[in-house]
Amino acid sequence: MEPTTLFDKIWDAHVVSKIEGGPSVLYIDRHFIHEVTSPVAFSGLEGRGLKVFRPENTVATPDHNVPTLNQHLPIREELSRKQVETLTANCERHHIPMYGLSHKWHGIVHIIGPELGITQPGMTIVCGDSHTSTHGAFGSIAFGIGTSEVEMVFASQCILQPKPKKMRINVEGKLAKNVTSKDIALYVISKISTSGGTGHFVEFAGSAIRSLSMEARMTLCNMSIECGARGGMIAPDETTFAYLKGRQEAPKGADWELKLAEWKKLKTDDHAVFDTEYTFDAADITPMITYGTNPGMGVGVEGSIPTGDNLTGSDKATFLKSLEYMGFQPGEKLKGKKIDYVFIGSCTNGRIEDFRLFAEYIKGKQKASWVTAWIVPGSKKVEQQIREEGLVEIMESAGFALRQPGCSACLAMNDDKIPEGKYAVSTSNRNFEGRQGPGARTMLASPLMAAAAAVSGVISDPRE
Amino acid sequence: MAIDKFHKIISSAVPLPIENVDTDQIIPARFLKAVERKGFGDNLFRDWRYGKDGTPNPEFVLNNPKYSGKILVAGKNFGSGSSREHAAWSVYDYGFRVVVSSFFADIFKGNVLNNGLLPVQVSEDFLTGMFESIEKNPVASFEVDLENQTIRNVSLSTEFKFDINPYKKECLLKGYDDIDYLLSMKTKIEAFELNEK
Numbered sequence: 001m002e003p004t005t006l007f008d009k010i011w012d013a014h015v016v017s018k019i020e021g022g023p024s025v026l027y028i029d030r031h032f033i034h035e036v037t038s039p040v041a042f043s044g045l046e047g048r049g050l051k052v053f054r055p056e057n058t059v060a061t062p063d064h065n066v067p068t069l070n071q072h073l074p075i076r077e078e079l080s081r082k083q084v085e086t087l088t089a090n091c092e093r094h095h096i097p098m099y100g101l102s103h104k105w106h107g108i109v110h111i112i113g114p115e116l117g118i119t120q121p122g123m124t125i126v127c128g129d130s131h132t133s134t135h136g137a138f139g140s141i142a143f144g145i146g147t148s149e150v151e152m153v154f155a156s157q158c159i160l161q162p163k164p165k166k167m168r169i170n171v172e173g174k175l176a177k178n179v180t181s182k183d184i185a186l187y188v189i190s191k192i193s194t195s196g197g198t199g200h201f202v203e204f205a206g207s208a209i210r211s212l213s214m215e216a217r218m219t220l221c222n223m224s225i226e227c228g229a230r231g232g233m234i235a236p237d238e239t240t241f242a243y244l245k246g247r248q249e250a251p252k253g254a255d256w257e258l259k260l261a262e263w264k265k266l267k268t269d270d271h272a273v274f275d276t277e278y279t280f281d282a283a284d285i286t287p288m289i290t291y292g293t294n295p296g297m298g299v300g301v302e303g304s305i306p307t308g309d310n311l312t313g314s315d316k317a318t319f320l321k322s323l324e325y326m327g328f329q330p331g332e333k334l335k336g337k338k339i340d341y342v343f344i345g346s347c348t349n350g351r352i353e354d355f356r357l358f359a360e361y362i363k364g365k366q367k368a369s370w371v372t373a374w375i376v377p378g379s380k381k382v383e384q385q386i387r388e389e390g391l392v393e394i395m396e397s398a399g400f401a402l403r404q405p406g407c408s409a410c411l412a413m414n415d416d417k418i419p420e421g422k423y424a425v426s427t428s429n430r431n432f433e434g435r436q437g438p439g440a441r442t443m444l445a446s447p448l449m450a451a452a453a454a455v456s457g458v459i460s461d462p463r464e
Numbered sequence: 465m466a467i468d469k470f471h472k473i474i475s476s477a478v479p480l481p482i483e484n485v486d487t488d489q490i491i492p493a494r495f496l497k498a499v500e501r502k503g504f505g506d507n508l509f510r511d512w513r514y515g516k517d518g519t520p521n522p523e524f525v526l527n528n529p530k531y532s533g534k535i536l537v538a539g540k541n542f543g544s545g546s547s548r549e550h551a552a553w554s555v556y557d558y559g560f561r562v563v564v565s566s567f568f569a570d571i572f573k574g575n576v577l578n579n580g581l582l583p584v585q586v587s588e589d590f591l592t593g594m595f596e597s598i599e600k601n602p603v604a605s606f607e608v609d610l611e612n613q614t615i616r617n618v619s620l621s622t623e624f625k626f627d628i629n630p631y632k633k634e635c636l637l638k639g640y641d642d643i644d645y646l647l648s649m650k651t652k653i654e655a656f657e658l659n660e661k
């Protein structure tokens with residue numbers, strides 16, 4: 001038999017049929033939905049006189065629009081409230097399980113799926129949200145879709161998809177202390193660019209990847225979309241199984257044993273061929289930070305912004321426009337630059353490990369007086385863990401306050417907006433113009449980098 | 465909802481020679497709060513198009529009366545970032561029927577196709593030629609022929625043959641959408657489910 005990739009194995013097992021010269025009809029095991037990209041799909045579906053075909057394989061949570069303070073009160077902003085109410089009503093009408101704002105397991109869709117054990121190896125998972133790639137950390141094929149496609153999945157539990165090309169990104173060796181999987185992600189994207197992965201599905205492999213915790217793997221797969229890839233995945237192993245075992249929705253008893261045996265087969269065969277392959281040395285990776293307006297514009301904290309001298313034409317114009325927006329000069333050093341805001345949270349770095357890292361760094365230190373910090377857990381469960389582990393006390397005595405879960409300043413659809421012209425070190429995933437509020441200047445980094453910036457008030461190296 | 469049929473378009477084009485235009489620029493998140501699919505064209509490129517006080521920015525191409533047409537021509541890697549289909553809706557709702565670039569982000573490309581908007585991926589050279597032609601003559605005309613998969617730069621008499629998935633081409637030509645197709649597959653899907661369990 002020809003050696004195949006992990007991606008091929010899962011994909012091929014989900015093809016219901018294939019259109020000659022066209023896409024495949026791919027069966028979807030889990031469909032996550034949220035309030036922003038689902039309402040038009042529901043109305044489209046109902047306009048056709050249809051019901052959701054497999055509501056039991058669908059999971060809903062409102063996350064994008066929700067406030068991160070006083071969640072027990074009605075949402076003040078009318079349009080946001082209406083979107084959340086529409087989701088609730090749609091889910092009731094179509095019998096879709098929903099983890100609403102008042103639910104004890106509420107949270108960002110890509111945090112709660114794995115946390116509740118809904119995300120499992122070998123599955124196909126979609127959501128009307130590009131960071132669905134997060135779930136690939138479990139060795140599943142997970143990718144973001146548009147609203148028309150959400151409607152397709154509602155109607156048929158399937159989606160029409162052309163099979164993407166395959167890429168493997170190997171990171172070999174040992175990561176230095178205080179270098180996190182966020183740094184791996186920003187490093188890789190800075191090397192292959194925000195379009196380097198376009199048309200591909202990525203498998204992350206290599207000894208540095210194997211050594212990562214599930215939380216760290218999720219961060220990496222989450223960011224895979226930022227290199228343009230459809231998604232990223234990591235073959236499941238003992239780390240994966242240990243994480244899943246005992247979670248609410250994970251298989252139990254004899255069923256667990258059966259599934260486990262299946263999951264253990266999920267890996268790329270030796271000699272399987274990828275369309276594109278990259279290998280990086282973990283030792284080359286240092287704490288990263290972005291200086292521009294796409295996630296590929298990142299450098300090591302000790303590095304400088306490129307001069308752009310080698311660029312020409314529209315590349316150069318785009319580069320300069322980006323720096324102008326950020327208020328930076330070509331060739332400048334970033335270390336020591338004053339910052340105004342720090343955001344810890346999002347589906348990229350809103351898990352318990354991220355808050356542990358943050359708390360460990362700030363312990364016994366004080367937040368810089370001019371810095372505003374938003375510390376936003378990814379879910380209620382994460383919030384609860386933060387409390388149980390005593391991290392809140394550490395944060396509070398260092399001058400930080402914990403907020404309530406949601407997407408928050410990651411895309412600033414709620415009240416958490418970075419003001420115009422202000423610099424924010426953010427653990428989220430996108431530094432696009434205006435992403436964190438009109439005119440906001442975002443610098444993406446790991447929770448450790450963010451912690452160091454919050455305490456010193458300037459871009460600093462957490463290794464010092 | 466069936467999509468509009470697409471055959472041939474002859475039109476002038478609106479130039480946006482910026483690279484990596486992400487979907488947050490096409491439609492900022494704060495305009496995603498609608499629960500209905502309408503009026504998104506008003507906020508297309510919102511933060512480039514309008515000042516903070518809501519007055520049109522005269523420098524931005526959509527506010528320049530010199531430029532018009534059903535074709536949007538953009539720098540490479542257009543539509544990166546968020547999967548929001550609102551980006552495709554806003555481009556369509558504004559009145560564009562074709563987007564030309566030398567490279568498109570995957571999800572965006574799928575989204576526009578599902579909405580009767582044609583993404584035409586051309587070579588860097590052809591794209592540069594288009595920008596130059598528009599710069600010389602803002603009403604320079606371009607001809608997009610889906611059947612033959614060609615785009616023609618009338619002023620330069622150059623032509624580029626573009627790729628499109630044959631299934632998607634058929635859908636656009638006939639105005640079919642994927643859901644009609646998937647619904648016709650129901651029995652097969654149910655059989656697949658039984659097999660899986």
Ligand code: SF4
Pocket residue numbers: 063064108109110129131346347348406407410411428429
């Ligand atoms: S945290 Fe940010 S990236 Fe993640 S789902 Fe929410 S808005 Fe999207």
